[in-house]
Amino acid sequence: MKRVKIILAASLAFAQPASAQDAFKPEQVRSGSETYARHCAPCHGPRLADPEGAPDLRKFPRDQRERFLTSVSKGKNSMPPWGDLLRPDEIEALWAYVATDGKN
Amino acid sequence: MGKLSPGTVLFAACAAVAHAQTQEELLHDGNGGSTDNVLTYGMGYHQQRYSPLKQINKNTVKRLVPVWALSLANEVGEQGQPLVYNGVMYVSNVRQTVAIDIATGRQIWATPIEWDPAAARVVCCGLSNRGVALYDGKVFVASIDAYLKALDAKTGKEIWKTKVAEWKEGYSITSAPTVVNGVLITGMTGGEYGVRGFLAGYHPATGSLLWRRYTTAGPGEKGHETWPAGDAYLRGGGSTWITGSYDPDLDLTYWGTSNGGPWDANWRPGDNLWVASVLALRPKTGQIVWHYQWTPAETYDYDGNNENVLADITVNGVKRKVLMHADRNGFLYVLDRTNGELLAGNPYVTVNWAERIDLATGRPVETQVAKRLRSGEKVELKPRWTGGKNWFPMAFNPNTGLLYFPMKEETAIYQINKERPAYKPGERYQGVENTTAPRAPGAAWGYYAALNPLTAKPKWRMPLVEFPMWSGMLATAGGLVFSGKLSGEFIAIDEDTGKIVWQFQTSSGINAQPITYTHNGRQYVTVLSGLGGGTSAKRETAGKIQPGGSVWTFALMPD
Numbered sequence: 001m002k003r004v005k006i007i008l009a010a011s012l013a014f015a016q017p018a019s020a021q022d023a024f025k026p027e028q029v030r031s032g033s034e035t036y037a038r039h040c041a042p043c044h045g046p047r048l049a050d051p052e053g054a055p056d057l058r059k060f061p062r063d064q065r066e067r068f069l070t071s072v073s074k075g076k077n078s079m080p081p082w083g084d085l086l087r088p089d090e091i092e093a094l095w096a097y098v099a100t101d102g103k104n
Numbered sequence: 105m106g107k108l109s110p111g112t113v114l115f116a117a118c119a120a121v122a123h124a125q126t127q128e129e130l131l132h133d134g135n136g137g138s139t140d141n142v143l144t145y146g147m148g149y150h151q152q153r154y155s156p157l158k159q160i161n162k163n164t165v166k167r168l169v170p171v172w173a174l175s176l177a178n179e180v181g182e183q184g185q186p187l188v189y190n191g192v193m194y195v196s197n198v199r200q201t202v203a204i205d206i207a208t209g210r211q212i213w214a215t216p217i218e219w220d221p222a223a224a225r226v227v228c229c230g231l232s233n234r235g236v237a238l239y240d241g242k243v244f245v246a247s248i249d250a251y252l253k254a255l256d257a258k259t260g261k262e263i264w265k266t267k268v269a270e271w272k273e274g275y276s277i278t279s280a281p282t283v284v285n286g287v288l289i290t291g292m293t294g295g296e297y298g299v300r301g302f303l304a305g306y307h308p309a310t311g312s313l314l315w316r317r318y319t320t321a322g323p324g325e326k327g328h329e330t331w332p333a334g335d336a337y338l339r340g341g342g343s344t345w346i347t348g349s350y351d352p353d354l355d356l357t358y359w360g361t362s363n364g365g366p367w368d369a370n371w372r373p374g375d376n377l378w379v380a381s382v383l384a385l386r387p388k389t390g391q392i393v394w395h396y397q398w399t400p401a402e403t404y405d406y407d408g409n410n411e412n413v414l415a416d417i418t419v420n421g422v423k424r425k426v427l428m429h430a431d432r433n434g435f436l437y438v439l440d441r442t443n444g445e446l447l448a449g450n451p452y453v454t455v456n457w458a459e460r461i462d463l464a465t466g467r468p469v470e471t472q473v474a475k476r477l478r479s480g481e482k483v484e485l486k487p488r489w490t491g492g493k494n495w496f497p498m499a500f501n502p503n504t505g506l507l508y509f510p511m512k513e514e515t516a517i518y519q520i521n522k523e524r525p526a527y528k529p530g531e532r533y534q535g536v537e538n539t540t541a542p543r544a545p546g547a548a549w550g551y552y553a554a555l556n557p558l559t560a561k562p563k564w565r566m567p568l569v570e571f572p573m574w575s576g577m578l579a580t581a582g583g584l585v586f587s588g589k590l591s592g593e594f595i596a597i598d599e600d601t602g603k604i605v606w607q608f609q610t611s612s613g614i615n616a617q618p619i620t621y622t623h624n625g626r627q628y629v630t631v632l633s634g635l636g637g638g639t640s641a642k643r644e645t646a647g648k649i650q651p652g653g654s655v656w657t658f659a660l661m662p663d
Binding site: 038039041042043045046049050051052053054075077078079080081082084085 | 179180221222223224225228229230231296531532534537538539540636638639640641642643
């Protein structure tokens with residue numbers, strides 16, 4: 001939780017996608033890609049491309065990390081909540097994957 | 105109770121009938137019964153979705169106007185088919201069941217359907233509820249979290265509630281229940297989550313379980329030899345997410361089964377009975393009398409759930425009791441419904457995974473594309489996994505002998521993963537990466553067509569250019585076929601020419617199932633409007649259509 005707060009503070013302080021990107025570790029992005037492939041790809045599209053009805057996450061604003069974490073955790077519109085299945089660090093890793101387009 | 109005049113007794117008897125709809129009425133629904141009622145999913149146990157009504161016809165349709173609309177306060181989509189009994193319409197979506205006064209369009213009662221939002225995780229492809237069943241004064245409705253409920257048809261109050269399965273293990277229900285031969289039957293869904301498919305029969309009065317019939321053959325059952333040793337059959341899929349049809353003379357109910365689990369069939373070598381099949385069962389016991397497998401060793405996500413339409417048609421000069429089915433796998437099948445014998449199986453869209461269905465063996469002859477796909481190569485697959493036709497039901501007009509339905513011509517890029525998919529209860533169990541091949545700009549998504557069931561040859565075809573269609577069909581004796589577009593137009597099509605002769609723009613996209621009926625001698629047509637319920641429709645309309653559910657009812661404007 002402390003780590004989450006630090007990253008959040010960093011994002012708020014700089015609000016720069018590049019700064020946020022620097023904070024992501026390759027292992028985190030890789031872990032996020034695995035969670036994404038299992039739970040998210042069926043609706044949001046394999047490897048972030050070709051979504052099947054759900055929003056295109058390549059267009060998700062990179063300065064809205066908090067909104068991403070909340071939406072995944074609590075659900076949004078047709079998307080169910082994932083907070084009781086995925087740990088906070090797994091959702092954080094998902095954000096790392098999405099925010100870097102899986103390229104880190 | 106004092107002295108009663110004969111008139112009072114008669115009145116009392118009628119009042120009882122008015123609120124306690126019977127098995128006899130179910131038998132005659134869409135089959136010579138009162139056109140004031142629509143009592144079954146499919147407008148008759150045969151699911152022909154054909155009405156003898158012709159007040160609205162090619163000449164009068166220009167006077168067809170909306171007479172009322174009612175919001176359903178639901179943004180995730182409407183796929184349901186309303187039922188009608190004695191001037192009351194019963195409508196459901198994933199959020200609520202609503203009773204409506206047909207004469208005014210006003211709500212009589214509305215009962216919320218509550219479920220844990222997390223249960224939406226086990227609904228693969230869109231939050232949907234396709235309708236209710238009516239029997240003996242009760243409205244039966246299922247929920248996303250796999251409960252089945254009975255409501256009082258007069259008040260909407262819950263009479264009983266039973267848990268059909270555990271959503272946390274991947275089970276959900278999106279289909280309308282049905283009552284046949286006195287038994288309340290429900291299917292289930294979850295083929296993307298490693299479930300073991302089943303049908304369940306309940307006592308309509310109490311909700312007590314009468315039987316449960318699994319759709320993957322277990323140890324000791326004939327068909328178990330089509331599964332590998334071990335417990336693959338316990339996670340083998342074969343869900344039952346479209347309401348079955350019923351032949352009361354044969355006392356058989358016909359249900360399709362879904363794709364196998366995981367999607368990659370290499371982890372469950374064999375034909376995998378009774379996945380991607382049709383089952384003919386006894387409604388009293390759930391006993392399987394015969395089966396036919398559309399796609400043996402199914403690995404393409406070609407669910408075999410599409411509706412099984414019953415009719416008596418002439419085949420090679422002989423009148424046969426048949427079952428007609430347009431499968432996701434691209435073939436249109438005609439079976440003898442007394443025994444499951446294959447009478448015809450022809451492609452109705454471009455198919456590249458199988459050359460043909462061998463009439464001698466009853467099996468598809470797979471192509472090199474299928475072999476390459478099974479070996480792990482990335483291939484272009486036709487039809488796309490969503491099928492040449494998906495769940496939206498076709499109509500059969502016994503006068504023309506033709507089937508009417510929209511079809512899709514999309515191509516998938518499909519590759520099975522190298523790694524064995526890990527099974528965790530309630531989580532995806534697929535093991536495939538699937539995307540969509542780009543379409544040429546302006547290319548049709550598919551066609552809306554009138555087809556000969558025995559040849560799959562079209563009498564006419566209408567290209568679907570802007571969006572594909574996801575609405576059910578309704579054929580009428582007025583020479584019109586009704587349907588809806590994802591862009592929201594409710595349409596009437598001339599059954600002879602395939603031309604749209606009337607349309608009205610409703611409030612959202614239509615991906616539901618129109619019905620027609622009479623009230624005080626006037627013919628009405630009703631359809632739900634509300635984009636969604638299936639995720640593909642959102643992809644295809646790309647943000648151009650607003651969601652939001654409503655009921656729309658039409659009738660002829662008086663002279």
